[in-house]
Amino acid sequence: MKLTIKSVISLTILISFLCTSIPASAQGNQPFHFGFKKSKGGKLPSIAEEGFMGILQKQNAIFLGNTGQKELYLTFDNGYENGYTAKILDDLKELKVPAIFFVTGHFVKDQPELVKRMVAEGHLVGNHSWSHPDMSQVSKIQIKDELEKVRVEVEKLTGQQEMRFVRAPRGIFSDRMLGVCNELGYINVFWSIAYRDWEPKQQKGWNYAYVNVMEQLHPGAVLLLHSVSKDNAEALKKIIVDARLQGYEFKSLNQMEMKQYR
Template sequence: MKRICVLITALLSIFLFTGISVFAETLSNEEFNWSFNPSKNQQPATTEPHYEALIEKYGGLYIGETSEKELYLTFDNGYENGYTAKILDVLKEKNIPATFFVTGHYLKEEEELITRMIEEGHIVGNHSFHHPSLPKVSDERLEKEIKSLEQAYEEQTGRNDMIYLRPPRGTFSERTLAKTSEMGYTNVFWSLAYKDWETDQQKGPDYAYDKIMSRIHPGAVMLLHSVSSDNAEALPRVIDELEKQGYTFKSLDEWRIKQEMLFQ
């Protein structure tokens, strides 16, 4: 009995002095690559049942309310390729909110664009500092990747409102979802995307428009890459047509407020 008490005391000491949960090690770190199953005729996309269960368990998002013609426009900004300003111009002209997930490189190199995003009412989200696959790094490295970007953002902008995380490379595990949720982040995946990030494989704005429109559905969390010239060119037409079809663009903050009201 005495030996058991000594063991419990030792475990509690680890928890108290290191801040590491003694139960965290029991969570699976099996690495998953996010994927979704696009459907036709504006029917909602789906994903693997165990992915959906994990996202729900840890308060994440990959699709909104599918009974409402609402859309969530998000961009991944790992580096600047000369098109973000044009995207911001379109969003400002059409009064559309978006979320831009940025890395440490982008935050440091594109301060003027970050300022524009904030001043024009958009959300700046966390895409980690160096863009590693989070399941492949330790809890300590994971926390540093997220916190260092968050702190740099606060120092640069004076704001401490970075609460949305797009997992780098779209990889995740139960451990990473639990850890980042514990840190106060909402993991944001997506239910609409296409292969748009290869800058030497752009196929023109009509191709981008057709790809996006063929996968649109109520509640879609749309992932576009800002490095794509096709996206920048197609965006005005995409927005106009979707609004014509009765869709409205919402911010992630509006989704979060709805969730909070549901659980009050």
């Protein structure tokens, strides 16, 4: 089939029309997996090359604290209990370190006493969704339902009336999803220190966890640790003690003053 100049122009106009007709809502649904260039030698990590820095800035999501201060924010993801959260809480209590635990519906229902203990000992409980779905792929109503179930159940257990912080399951997010969480009164929390620690059958010893965390320390860091990790539970006390020896102070997310994106 031979294309005439007229038909080529018509086809070009049609393609242009179709491309510009994609609604903004569809563009805002593009999913991203949170990732970053790791810190080395105390230098700041970066998300500049990941393609979503503008979205996090627009939605006021947390990735870093005050990068001009040697402060650390300790966060745990609690999807389910693997026998180590009590030890983690013991060490935090002994060393007087605040943390936030992002819990799922399964954890809340399965471990009510641990959730009560978190709040009673001065920690924050954050929202990690009820059923741990990819929230970039569900509706606004479903997002609200996922988060509200967790908030209500935690309040019933602990009396914690305010739940300010949310963490996207598996670190998958979209502009729309972050915006919906904002509308519901949440601050989206990501991280600037992490390693592959969430596989119980792939534990490599406490020193492996210790080295992975300590090599990434930097001012204003938000640490992500999974409570199912035996390595994390065994390394936590030494991480805290040695970080303090380097001049770092552990703070609660409620104390975060600013963030800088790089």
